[in-house]
Amino acid sequence: MIICYNFFMKNLKNALLLKQLYQLKQLGYQYTDITPFKEDDLDLSLPGTLVSLQKQANQCHLCELSKTRQKVVFGEGNPHADIMFVGEAPGAAEDSTGKPFVGRSGELLTKMIENVLYLSRNDVYIANIVKCRPPGNREPTPSEAYTCKPYLLKQIKLIKPKIIVTLGSTAYFYLTGDETPIGKARGSVFNKEHYIVVPTYHPSYLLRNPSAKKEAFQDLLKIKSLMG
Ligand code: URA
Numbered sequence: 352m353i354i355c356y357n358f359f360m361k362n363l364k365n366a367l368l369l370k371q372l373y374q375l376k377q378l379g380y381q382y383t384d385i386t387p388f389k390e391d392d393l394d395l396s397l398p399g400t401l402v403s404l405q406k407q408a409n410q411c412h413l414c415e416l417s418k419t420r421q422k423v424v425f426g427e428g429n430p431h432a433d434i435m436f437v438g439e440a441p442g443a444a445e446d447s448t449g450k451p452f453v454g455r456s457g458e459l460l461t462k463m464i465e466n467v468l469y470l471s472r473n474d475v476y477i478a479n480i481v482k483c484r485p486p487g488n489r490e491p492t493p494s495e496a497y498t499c500k501p502y503l504l505k506q507i508k509l510i511k512p513k514i515i516v517t518l519g520s521t522a523y524f525y526l527t528g529d530e531t532p533i534g535k536a537r538g539s540v541f542n543k544e545h546y547i548v549v550p551t552y553h554p555s556y557l558l559r560n561p562s563a564k565k566e567a568f569q570d571l572l573k574i575k576s577l578m579g
Contacts, residue, residue: 397501397502397505398505399509400509401430401506401509401510404425404502404505404506404509405425408423408425408482408502409423409425411423411482411483411502413498413499414483414494414495414498414499415495416481416483416484416485416491416495417483419483419484419486420441420446420483420484421446421447421484422446422447422448422449423449423482423483424441424445424446424449424450424451424479424482424483424484425449425478425482425502426451426476426477426478426479426482426506427450427451427476427477428472428473428474428475428476428477429473429474429475429476430476430509430510431510431511432474432475432476432510432512433512433513433514433578434468434470434474434475434476434512434513434514434515434516434574434578435475435476435477435478435506435507435510435512435514435515435516436452436460436464436475436476436477436478436515436516436518437478437479437480437503437515437516437517437518437522437526438451438452438456438460438477438478438479438480438518438519438522438553439479439480439481439490439491439518439519439521439522439553440479440480440481440483440484440485440488440490440491440521441479441481441482441483441484442454442456442484442488443484443488444457445457445484446483446484451477451478451479452477452554455555455558456553456554456555456558457554459554459557459558460477460518460554463554463567463571467568467571467572467575468571468574468575468578469575476506476510476512478503478506479503479522480496480499480500480503480521480522480525480526481495481496481499482499482502483499490521491521496521496525497525500525503526507546511545511546512546513546513547513578514546514547514548514549514574514577514578515543515546515547515548515549516548516549516550516551516574517548517549517550517551518551518552518553518554519533519552519553519555519556520532520533520536520550520553521553522550522553523536523548523550526548527541527543527548529541533550533552533553536550537550537551537552537566537567537570538550538551538566538569538570538573540577547577549570549573549574549577550570551567551570551571551574552566552567552570
């Protein structure tokens, strides 16, 4: 956790330094030995509300994904949700709308929320491990995932969900650090300090492998029982 935070802060400082050097270049500087900013003057902590956190994420250029994205897909839903769903990364539909899980796998996720948990999408919060679409829907690289993770951790801190349902192996691994394959980990309960994580299959896996829907249904029933 500390490594990931330090990594993010280093990237953030480098990005701010680069921005200031570009500004100096535009002013005609070719060489400078002035310190563009004093680190002590900078507030590098992440904002303390979801709205301001989203504003910051919308302007994020800390990784390569920012170069190819159309929209940052921050996440959406009830800011006080008891249950939060975390997917892997936005796809094409999400990239063009800025909303999570609105494509085909999103339709299935909505059905799972409504028809098994008897909740509406507005009752829960939905986010992803990375906020920008990886080109060609490839898996996010570890560097992209760890760079983006502080945004997710801050979302979790602000929303304070009781249950986080990770969708697929990528989301489960980057949230918990547990490398157990999803086929084994699904349906189990991973205790974190302030919430529990329940992994299940990613809806896009279920679309490709409809026979796994039975197990996903069992996982949802378990989540429902944990909701109390
Ligand atoms: N798949 C994901 O993991 N997240 C989305 O938002 C959409 C598809």
